[in-house]
Amino acid sequence: MLVASGLTRSTPFRLAVTFATFLIAAFLLSGLVVYQIVSAELNDRVDEDLQKTFSLLSAAYGKDDLEDLISSVSSYADLSVGNEQLFSLVGSDGQPLAGTSAIRGFVAPLGFSNVAAGSLGLGGDVAYRVYSGKIGPNKLSIAYSNDDTDELKQLVLSSFAWAMIIAAALAVSGGALLAARVQHRLNTIAQTMDEVSRGSLGSRIPLVGNRDDIDAVASQVNAALDRLVALMEGLRQVGFDIAHDLRTPLNRLRITLESALEKADTPEIIADLEEARSDIDKTTQTFDALLRIAQIEAGARKSRFQLLDLSEIVADIGEIYGEVAVDQNKTLVSRAEPGNMVHGDRELLVQLLANLVENALRHTPAGVAIKVSCQNLEGRKVIYVEDNGAGIPADEREKAFRRLYRLDASRSTPGSGLGLSMAKAIAELHGAHISLEDAEPGLRVTIVFTS
């Protein structure tokens, strides 16, 4: 789910795209440079060839021996195929003496020049490189077609284009592959942290073992988690020790009060002692609840989990509390299709639902309707406990799960402020997620069993 939605936002993917872009730019630039070098070199070679041919032909010219030159130029012109090389020998008076018949009488300015095929009276759009020089009183112009060099330049360009396409494809796909691998490892880290935040403190990021930077970060995170767990264990141990060590003195105190009650003779003293006794019992209950929550959070009883039907528990709770609701002028109905099996601890799940139903009963006015139901939503078992009372303000819903937290509205009603903490601890022990929502009006508690 992280890969699909966040691919374009993921750092590895962005790195891969940036890297591919740089690679393509580098290829373009180097292609351009190579093209320039190659084309300059090719142009130089054509010029050299032109000059070489010109000097060979001019060597055939002796004093007053025009015939040799004419025949040499003619044979050169005849040898040239398909207007690749053109020759034009013109006399001092401008009359054509020899050369390629197509350009008879053509005269170019002395030195090098570029001439298009059109201005030579030829078809096509080939450009020609021309060298013109004097041989005695005559003027010889040699034109070489740029066809071959153009082709070579084209070849250079297209080979670079292909190389670039292949490189870009490799860069993008390789980048995507690398990005996906890194993304996968980042996802494992994110998933582990998610599990830890959901309460399975034993989860650790799996290490690949190649000692790369991700492994290094992962092992540091794991070490931090180990430390966290050790601290929490220590904290729990202190909690247990306090609970155990306080229990003995509380027990003695209660015994002292009981003995005093037997001897007490005035109603006032009896009332005071009974109040003190009931305070001790309340304190003990709070200790018990805190201890239970800590132990459930530590994963107690998970080894005793059995396959059980949530619907059965929902029906039981509905049956047990239905009459209690009637006595308070409220209604409580349960609805559950049988067969919503989960692995769990029946005793704890009963307490979870009892806590939620008792909350609904205790914090609502007469006349409300409470509904407990169990559904199978696409394989996920969901329990709802809802009422149409006053509900809980949105900003207090998350806080309501805190230990000993009491909503302002419920300070006047009795309770320890531990019912929802206990419910959350039990839900999380079962891999379930518990949340409070607005039932419009009222409060809906939703417990989604994911595993």
Added chain:
Amino acid sequence: MRILLIEDDKKTSDYIAKGLTEAGHICDVLADGRDGLFAATSGSYDVIVADRMLPSLEGLSLVKSARAAGTRTPVIFVTSVSGIEDRVDGLEAGGDDYLVKPFAFSELLARINALGRRPPPQDRQTVLKVADLEMDLISRRVSRAGVEIELQPREFRLLEVLMRGTGRVITRTMLLEQVWDFHFDPKTSVVETHVSRLRTKIDKPFEVPLIQTVRNTGYSLRVGG
């Protein structure tokens, strides 16, 4: 009944022993685990009350050893060890009941009475009778003075627990555990509501009420207040 109390906290053991004596029982107190095991296996007690944290031999091991040695005497743990798995551990070690400190003496007494008067397994009754109230455990029928009474399954179970303990106090906590399988203290009147429903069926149409309320403790089924 003859009761063996194995408890190392003197104040607690004095208090329990005094209460049990006042209730008409004979109580022997031992403060050491090994001494306790020796006495427990003697076979001369009806109920054993054992702490878990004891000198020389821990309570769980004591009961395990006694059971291994063939002692069948019912055992109730009375202990500060109150973890969520500890009660199950206690029962699995061979304990019959588990009570966490601090506790009300009436709760302990009710539980000791329930354990000590438990009929042996071979002597299972199929019909329970209290005055003119009759419960047939096989056909699951209840009648009073010959008039058949319709009960919900949970009401039947509640009445059964009360009838099995006729004449004795059954505490609210005992009812929660045995009737509803609740091992926590509900903040609403679950027990009161259901007992009241049962009363309207069992007592209200008749002259003599059978279900008595024992203040601050629980209920008792007997003829007359």
